[in-house]
Amino acid sequence: MPIKTDALIIRENNRIGENDRFITALTRECGVVQASVRGARKITSRSGSGTSLLTYSTLTLTEGKNKWIVTDAKPQRVFFELRADMAKVALAQYFCELAGVLAPREEPAEESLRLLLNALHFLSEGSRDATLLKVTVEQRLLRQAGYCPDLSGCAVCGKQEGGMFLQPLRGTLLCTEHGAPAIDNLPLTAGAVAAWRYLAEAAEDKLFSFKLSPESLTPLAAASEHFLLTCLGRGFHTLEFYNSVK
Numbered sequence: 001m002p003i004k005t006d007a008l009i010i011r012e013n014n015r016i017g018e019n020d021r022f023i024t025a026l027t028r029e030c031g032v033v034q035a036s037v038r039g040a041r042k043i044t045s046r047s048g049s050g051t052s053l054l055t056y057s058t059l060t061l062t063e064g065k066n067k068w069i070v071t072d073a074k075p076q077r078v079f080f081e082l083r084a085d086m087a088k089v090a091l092a093q094y095f096c097e098l099a100g101v102l103a104p105r106e107e108p109a110e111e112s113l114r115l116l117l118n119a120l121h122f123l124s125e126g127s128r129d130a131t132l133l134k135v136t137v138e139q140r141l142l143r144q145a146g147y148c149p150d151l152s153g154c155a156v157c158g159k160q161e162g163g164m165f166l167q168p169l170r171g172t173l174l175c176t177e178h179g180a181p182a183i184d185n186l187p188l189t190a191g192a193v194a195a196w197r198y199l200a201e202a203a204e205d206k207l208f209s210f211k212l213s214p215e216s217l218t219p220l221a222a223a224s225e226h227f228l229l230t231c232l233g234r235g236f237h238t239l240e241f242y243n244s245v246k
């Protein structure tokens with residue numbers, strides 16, 4: 001029984017000498033799926049444009065032997081504008097790689113899909129700070145996957161206000177009295193702590209509607225990335241590439 005689902009293409013792999021394309025898609029109904037697209041690279045293929053990286057499409061998926069097969073792909077939005085800007089396309093590819101690791105598999109992924117689509121929309125429009133978009137995507141995908149630091153207050157005395165240090169391994173905060181600058185104590189301004197709490201709790205429609213001063217955004221972004229890499233215990237090529245071109 002074929003499934004019709006909206007999806008963002010988060011990975012595209014074309015094998016040399018073959019007309020088929022292999023994709024990873026973040027789908028609304030089935031989460032992250034891998035699928036092959038027969039004949040996608042033929043010039044006359046209808047499925048070709050609908051299965052390109054960073055395209056939002058309506059896919060028709062049929063279950064084949066051990067894998068999904070895309071039998072139809074109708075593009076709804078192609079984030080073409082991103083391709084004109086190396087740093088933006090690098091960040092977009094990092095979002096895709098992260099979603100491929102953190103978004104649900106074999107189960108609905110409505111929230112992850114909307115997060116990615118909104119982030120790509122604002123990134124291509126240029127109407128939101130790219131670093132803030134990066135922190136937002138990192139922390140919401142982590143949270144959806146069950147990783148969220150305890151942001152309630154200092155783990156020793158419970159103090160809630162003021163600057164803090166994040167301990168990425170424990171996922172806890174220390175106030176400036178109980179923590180000190182160290183490799184594993186990442187400094188956060190009071191504004192950065194408040195922003196992180198906001199990102200953890202905000203309703204989806206309010207998620208992208210706030211701003212942060214550079215004094216708070218810089219330490220927040222550093223701590224967010226460090227926390228993510230610590231939680232997942234791995235690096236990301238797309239992140240390394242983004243950091244080298246941004």
Ligand SMILES: [Zn+2]
Nearest residue numbers: 154157175178
């Ligand atoms: Zn304390």
